[in-house]
Amino acid sequence: MTTRCGFVALVGAPNAGKSTLLNRIAGAKLSIVSPKAQTTRFRTLGIVVHQDAQIILVDLPGIFKPRRRLDRAMVNAAWTGSQDADLTLLLIDAKAGLREDVREIIAKLAEGNKKIWLVLNKTDLVSAEELLPLTQEVSGLLTVEHVFMLSARSGDGVEDLMNHLARELPEGPYLYPEDDLTDLPDRLLAAELVREQIFMQTHEEIPYQATVETESFKERPDGSVRIEVTIYVSRPGHKAILIGEGGHKIKSIGARARMELQGLLERPCHLFLNVKERAGWDEEKARLRAIGLEE
Numbered sequence: 001m002t003t004r005c006g007f008v009a010l011v012g013a014p015n016a017g018k019s020t021l022l023n024r025i026a027g028a029k030l031s032i033v034s035p036k037a038q039t040t041r042f043r044t045l046g047i048v049v050h051q052d053a054q055i056i057l058v059d060l061p062g063i064f065k066p067r068r069r070l071d072r073a074m075v076n077a078a079w080t081g082s083q084d085a086d087l088t089l090l091l092i093d094a095k096a097g098l099r100e101d102v103r104e105i106i107a108k109l110a111e112g113n114k115k116i117w118l119v120l121n122k123t124d125l126v127s128a129e130e131l132l133p134l135t136q137e138v139s140g141l142l143t144v145e146h147v148f149m150l151s152a153r154s155g156d157g158v159e160d161l162m163n164h165l166a167r168e169l170p171e172g173p174y175l176y177p178e179d180d181l182t183d184l185p186d187r188l189l190a191a192e193l194v195r196e197q198i199f200m201q202t203h204e205e206i207p208y209q210a211t212v213e214t215e216s217f218k219e220r221p222d223g224s225v226r227i228e229v230t231i232y233v234s235r236p237g238h239k240a241i242l243i244g245e246g247g248h249k250i251k252s253i254g255a256r257a258r259m260e261l262q263g264l265l266e267r268p269c270h271l272f273l274n275v276k277e278r279a280g281w282d283e284e285k286a287r288l289r290a291i292g293l294e295e
């Protein structure tokens with residue numbers, strides 16, 4: 001059997017519907033979907049096997065004008081991801097059309113020579129007649145290989161996109177063992193929610209320096225889950241800040257993340273957080289890249 005495998009980057013302006021599409025495709029709550037713009041702070045991998053192809057989706061942060069160092073790093077990560085991928089899906093909110101932020105993304109993509117597929121989302125909100133001029137306008141600015149029209153919310157047209165992806169990714173073995181995939185979305189979600197709380201409850205240099213990994217994820221007979229998450233930092237000072245006086249900070253991060261996680265997984269969660277120092281972590285390029293924060 002010939003298998004195919006590849007990385008697919010999702011690029012779109014804030015609110016284009018990236019998280020919704022990713023969740024629809026992977027069938028799990030992989031990203032934090034919110035009507036507020038720029039909630040997708042970090043790259044999240046969604047991995048799905050469709051017709052003998054393993055499709056590794058990279059959910060990129062909304063591209064916006066970076067002011068702070070961390071934002072710059074995130075935007076950079078977004079574009080690096082796009083450059084590493086086998087192909088890039090440019091997701092556009094068909095209802096909002098070519099707003100300025102979409103034009104900026106198109107201009108940036110036009111500089112590279114990446115394989116781009118145009119995905120017009122939210123077709124449930126617009127008429128077919130409106131889609132054609134939009135397609136033509138984008139095609140005038142950028143070379144696109146395929147055009148898809150879908151509704152991430154209803155799922156209409158998503159199968160067609162998946163079929164094309166499965167057919168056109170490069171031939172090769174699966175990069176992720178299939179057995180590992182079952183609880184991967186939930187593991188990623190746990191790590192991502194912890195990361196988000198670190199982001200919200202500490203100074204910005206901490207999330208930039210830290211990496212979060214779900215070490216174990218075990219279902220209990222009573223239907224609850226026991227999750228162990230480790231936060232790796234490179235400096236003793238960061239460890240102290242994360243833990244806080246009397247463990248106050250880490251407790252607060254854990255409590256909040258657990259609440260969010262419970263809501264999304266829809267079952268009781270027992271979340272245990274560890275903070276560990278990993279010397280020489282800065283040099284671990286691979287890990288930096290894994291969380292998409294290489295500058």
Ligand SMILES: Nc1nc2c(ncn2[C@@H]2O[C@H](COP(=O)(O)OP(=O)(O)OP(=O)(O)O)[C@@H](O)[C@H]2O)c(=O)[nH]1
Nearest residue numbers: 015016017018019020037038039040122151152153
């Ligand atoms: N009507 C309609 N709404 C959609 C569709 N896809 C997404 N939405 C809505 O659009 C809003 C933004 O969707 P998200 O998936 O959070 O967008 P995102 O691109 O991940 O946004 P960021 O987190 O800012 O990067 C949400 O309120 C979604 O419910 C669609 O196909 N149709």
